[in-house]
Amino acid sequence: MTIASTTQLICILVLSATLVLGSLGVVLLPNIVYSAFLLGGVFLSVAGLYLLLNASFVAAAQVLVYVGAVNVLILFAIMLVNKKEDLSAIPGLAVRKLLSGLVCGGLFALLVRVAFTTPWALPGPLPVGEEATIRIGEHLFSDYLLPFELASVLLLMAMIGAIVLARRDVFSSDVITGEPVDQNLIEKARTPLLLEKSTLETTP
């Protein structure tokens, strides 16, 4: 065993331990802020696994997009909706957790069995290694050009859609008189539309 393969082995063991424990923490921890930070750790360890798989560009993209954007967005959402609320008890919650755990365990057993019984065409062609970024660029501008352009359209749509969905219909000045509006009054005066009471009244 060479030093390089030993290092690789240690790296993958540490990364997989972080990945599994972090993902379990994301799902199981009661405090959602801890979950969000652990999610960042999971994303980082996935990026480390990408580095082990000779994909430096995708690892960098993973760190930039997931840790830098998605995780920060999730933290923002937690800060915006973080209200202490007592969750009402649901009958049969333990049974549901147990059943879904069984289903997920069965799914896991199936996936692992498929992974270990399929005769993969190994060893495949040699990995390109450091040339991966060049190859990705060639792919993106030749045979994957249409998905690339569609992805830009999709990002534009998502950006506009997120703005439209999340903004408040508040004007900085009154429409009729043109005087500036006290924002705090609007905050206090806004009424939630779809609370339980109103839904009960409207349902026949």
Next chain:
Amino acid sequence: MTLALLPGLGETIPLQAYLALAAVLFCTGVWGLINSRNAVRVLMSIELMLNAVNLNLMAFSNYLDGQLIRGQVFAIFVITVAAAEAAVGLAILLSLYRNRETVDMERFNLLRW
């Protein structure tokens, strides 16, 4: 050595190790998706599942398609779509929270019947 217990792990890391790791991540994500009461945690579980799929794509790209790394290109597209999904999902969540004053998944049942 203890490594003799795991044949094939000594020389290089087998493809199956990455597949099993991705399976663990995916099943954790599915469990969290079903059982979370908090809507933000549901979105986080979806991100976990997307990462598991990406890990599979990258493993196949490295081991079976080393010259034309199509799996990496696919992973980039998946990352793009996941970013868009996270932005729109969190915007929907904010709008929902503003209207219903809760993030409890069990009370988002307006369209159920």
